[in-house]
Amino acid sequence: xPAATRPPACWLVKTEPETYSIDxxxxxxxxxxxxxxxxxxxxxxxxxxxxxxxxxxxHSNADPPAAVGLARVSRPAVADATALDPRxxxxxxxxxxxxxxWMCVELEFVERFARAVPLAEIRATAGLERLPLLxxxxxxxxxxVGGREFAxxxxxxxxxxxxxxxxxxxxxxx
DNA sequence: GCCAACGTTGGC
DNA sequence: GCCAACGTTGGC
Numbered sequence: 714x715p716a717a718t719r720p721p722a723c724w725l726v727k728t729e730p731e732t733y734s735i736d737x738x739x740x741x742x743x744x745x746x747x748x749x750x751x752x753x754x755x756x757x758x759x760x761x762x763x764x765x766x767x768x769x770x771x772h773s774n775a776d777p778p779a780a781v782g783l784a785r786v787s788r789p790a791v792a793d794a795t796a797l798d799p800r801x802x803x804x805x806x807x808x809x810x811x812x813x814x815w816m817c818v819e820l821e822f823v824e825r826f827a828r829a830v831p832l833a834e835i836r837a838t839a840g841l842e843r844l845p846l847l848x849x850x851x852x853x854x855x856x857x858v859g860g861r862e863f864a865x866x867x868x869x870x871x872x873x874x875x876x877x878x879x880x881x882x883x884x885x886x887x
Numbered sequence: 888g889c890c891a892a893c894g895t896t897g898g899c
Numbered sequence: 900g901c902c903a904a905c906g907t908t909g910g911c
Contacts, residue, residue, distance in 0.1 A: 727909090750907095751894075774909055832910080850892045852908050 721765045723863035724757075725846060726784070726820070727773040727854040735770050735782040735825050743787055743821040746855075747795045748803040750815060754855040759790040759816045761857070768820060769858060769866060771846065772829070779829035780866055788819035826870030840865045 726746065728734065738744060749755055766786040772779050792813035795801040808814040835841055844866070845856040858866075 729909090753894095778910070852893060854908090 719763075721767060722761070722763070723767050723769070723858040723860055724762060724786075725769040725771055725780075725844075725856045725858050727771045729774045730772045730781075731774070734772065735822075738770065738782075738784060738820065738822045739825055741822070743819055745791070745793070745819050746817045747793050748801075749793070749817060749854055750803065750805070751854060754853050755816055757853075757855045757857070758818045762786050762790065762818050762855075764789060767823070767863065769863065773854075777829075777831040777833065779831045780826065780835060780870060781829045782825040782870070783823040783867065784820040785823050786818050787821035790816040790818045793817045826867075827872065828870065830866065830869045834869065835866065838865065838869065 730736075732748075733744070746758070749758065764786050768784040768786060769780050770782045770784055772781050792810075793803070793815035795803040796805040796808040796813060796815040797810060798804055803815075805814060832846075835844065836847055841847065841862055843859060844862050845851050845853065845858070
């Protein structure tokens with residue numbers, strides 16, 4: 714199916730919370746997802762992400778690393794202005810206005826999960842085995858996520874701080 | 888701080 | 900096109 718006409722797809726984006734966190738996104742409401750400097754991730758944003766696609770936000774290099782919320786693609790990819798800005802940490806001297814090289818979509822805040830879902834728990838959850846995030850050597854900062862995996866992960870995040878074991882205890886105790 | 892894994896660069 | 904060197908990512 715052509716990407717332009719397909720139903721919304723699901724994605725996961727990584728961000729270091731010290732650089733830009735889910736709270737920053739909640740405050741800004743919308744942001745250009747700038748600073749991605751990997752061709753594969755750029756191609757996904759440019760060629761495959763569509764307005765309306767749902768995006769899990771993941772905190773990498775965090776303690777603990779965790780899935781923390783949801784965003785949605787709100788504008789299609791444009792040239793990443795930070796590549797042309799010498800003051801930006803993401804400045805790329807090989808980029809130019811005529812050949813910007815790097816691109817980014819705009820993401821809008823949807824929700825902060827009721828609780829962060831730590832990587833260890835993601836790894837231990839049945840049904841998430843195929844999540845690209847868990848594959849060995851996977852470093853892409855923009856990753857496709859299957860609809861089934863997306864649903865499982867969102868459910869964990871909305872579980873309000875209760876682990877499955879805690880919920881089971883609560884059920885047993887009435 | 889360590890290190891595995893991967894991506895990029897550049898000489899040849 | 901090969902591949903070694905280097906840089907980056909990111910969990911631990």
